[in-house]
Amino acid sequence: MIAPGNIATKTMTHGEAMVRRYYECVDNNDVEGLVALFQPDAVYRRPGYPAMVGHAEMAAFYRGGRKFSGGAHAFTAVLDTGTHVAVHGEFAGTLHGGTSMTLRFADFFEVGADGLFSRRDTYYFAPLG
Structure with missing residues (x-):
């Protein structure tokens, strides 16, 4: 049995810290901050949109292409393998x-050797009909 004072606390990985920072930027409409987390030629794919490649396309999306005017993300799970980070939430x-x-989502980020995101893929739980 582990005594309450000896319970180990989880140390946040680089990937998890980057993902949490990313959503903080999105929720605060900090387009410059969120784009800076990606490599200059990073690719972002999400349902209903063509692939966005690079900072300029991602910035344009967050400044005017996004269907939401604002909101907040909450996490159910964040899993980090070192080069890939998966997020499930609402x-x-x-x-x-x-x-x-309100919608549920799953995101998958790839982290490059430089520590920045090289790719992001988003999936939504949404009715098809």
Whole structure:
């Protein structure tokens, strides 16, 4: 039996820290901050959009292409292998027209040798019909 004072605490990995910083930037509309977490030629794929390649395309998306005017991400799980970080969670936000929306998501990030994200793929739990 482990005594309460001896319970080990989890140390956050580089990948998890980067992912948490990324969502903090998204939730605070810090486009420059979130783009800086990616390599200059990084690729971002999400349903319903063409692949975004590089800082300029990602910045354009977050400044005007995103369907949400704001919101907040909450995590269910963050898993880091060292080169890949998977995130499962829920997003609660407001569409530009004022409608509130909550959805579940899963994101997969690849971390390059330089410590920046080289790729991100997003998936949503959404009705198909």
